[in-house]
Amino acid sequence: MAVSREDVENIAKLAKLKFTEDELKNLTRDMNKILTYMDKLNELDTDNVEPLSNPISNENVLREDKLEESIPTEEALKNAPDRTDVFFRVPKVISKE
Numbered sequence: 733m734a735v736s737r738e739d740v741e742n743i744a745k746l747a748k749l750k751f752t753e754d755e756l757k758n759l760t761r762d763m764n765k766i767l768t769y770m771d772k773l774n775e776l777d778t779d780n781v782e783p784l785s786n787p788i789s790n791e792n793v794l795r796e797d798k799l800e801e802s803i804p805t806e807e808a809l810k811n812a813p814d815r816t817d818v819f820f821r822v823p824k825v826i827s828k829e
Contacts, residue, residue: 735763 740760744751751759805818814821 733767735760735767739763 737756737760740751740756740763744756744759809815809818809820812820
């Protein structure tokens with residue numbers, strides 16, 4: 733199955749895209765190359781091949797969730813450039829407008 737220039741123009745119209753003459757020519761050529769490649773892949777015998785959802789068979793790779801002590805407030809704030817009581821002070825970024 734080959735893609736014609738009219739097919740590309742129709743697809744562009746449906747996608748509400750506009751292309752120059754050169755772009756239409758290149759897209760037609762590229763789409764035909766893709767379809768040729770897909771035809772080549774369709775020739776492969778995949779009868780005994782299990783379908784993949786992911787090519788890497790990793791199980792859970794996350795660490796175990798353990799309850800640990802929090803950093804004390806004073807230690808967390810000791811290198812803060814500006815603070816007020818037990819909070820970090822940051823520049824205001826939201827206006828009331």
